[in-house]
Amino acid sequence: MRNLRVRGLAIALVAVLAVGLWAAVAGAQTRFLSLSTGGPGGVYFPLGGAMADLLTRQLQGVIVTAESTAASVENARLVGGGLSDMGMVLGSVAYNARHGLPPFDQPLDIVALFQMYPAPQHIVTLKGSGIQSVNDMRGRRVSTEAPGSGAETIALAILDVFGIDPDRDFTRARLSQNESAEALVDGVVDAVFLNFAYPGAAVEQMATVRDIDLVSLEPDMLEKIIEKYPYFVPTVIPAGTYRGVDYDVLALGDSNVIVAHASMPEDVAYQIVKTIFENAEALHPVHPVAMQLTPQNGVLSPIPLHPGAERYFREVGALE
Numbered sequence: 001m002r003n004l005r006v007r008g009l010a011i012a013l014v015a016v017l018a019v020g021l022w023a024a025v026a027g028a029q030t031r032f033l034s035l036s037t038g039g040p041g042g043v044y045f046p047l048g049g050a051m052a053d054l055l056t057r058q059l060q061g062v063i064v065t066a067e068s069t070a071a072s073v074e075n076a077r078l079v080g081g082g083l084s085d086m087g088m089v090l091g092s093v094a095y096n097a098r099h100g101l102p103p104f105d106q107p108l109d110i111v112a113l114f115q116m117y118p119a120p121q122h123i124v125t126l127k128g129s130g131i132q133s134v135n136d137m138r139g140r141r142v143s144t145e146a147p148g149s150g151a152e153t154i155a156l157a158i159l160d161v162f163g164i165d166p167d168r169d170f171t172r173a174r175l176s177q178n179e180s181a182e183a184l185v186d187g188v189v190d191a192v193f194l195n196f197a198y199p200g201a202a203v204e205q206m207a208t209v210r211d212i213d214l215v216s217l218e219p220d221m222l223e224k225i226i227e228k229y230p231y232f233v234p235t236v237i238p239a240g241t242y243r244g245v246d247y248d249v250l251a252l253g254d255s256n257v258i259v260a261h262a263s264m265p266e267d268v269a270y271q272i273v274k275t276i277f278e279n280a281e282a283l284h285p286v287h288p289v290a291m292q293l294t295p296q297n298g299v300l301s302p303i304p305l306h307p308g309a310e311r312y313f314r315e316v317g318a319l320e
Contacts, residue, residue, distance in 0.1 A: 269308025
């Protein structure tokens, strides 16, 4: 009789513990976050994937999934429309999105978590093409990159200041990064616009099979572009970055930021930013640009920072 009583108490205790365990599991909330990146040929895709993995490993109860997209413009729309939690976006595109400027029809309520790095616009052609300036593109076949991409937006800004109408003054293609690279290698187009931090995988791949040139912007034209579009910066792609390109290339640069919707909770934004910058060294092997992930660079955004991001940057002295 005593053994039956003991066994009954044991069963009851196990039942109570089981109920408590299931209650704890049910009460625990896992937060799922999405990070919109870009195509496989650029920096966004591998760096975004590594960031998502880092955040998932370091933040308890958080799972971050990286998603491949058409990059900046699409990412801004996804985040602004509440369809993605975070997005990698060119600074100029983020600025236009927040202010409702083309290609956006209305302002999007986005803020920056941090700047990742600045990136130059690559204008790539084949040696012997005769294209040594943007002006030489008149009458040629040119890919301005995928519709809705940040690279296309920058290309249009450059062409605007040069007085070139892409739908009238040359035969225009609107191809993705990989498609643009393949089209140039195959001779389908004469030049392509691409935007990413150097070295970009798409350009490296082209340089392994064809002799390429990068087109420099004339200093006076670069100054005019920045005067009209003040969120851009002058940058240089150093000589030797790509095989066969043994000269410095003067280029139009754009910052790259991670944006979130302004409604993201402050503690979530704070933890994301803190985790990325405190573990930035883990991202260095992914791409050389990850070495630019410092708080001092992180605050340099063309749009306002999220309050949670500001809190972190103030704690580490990057903001007053």
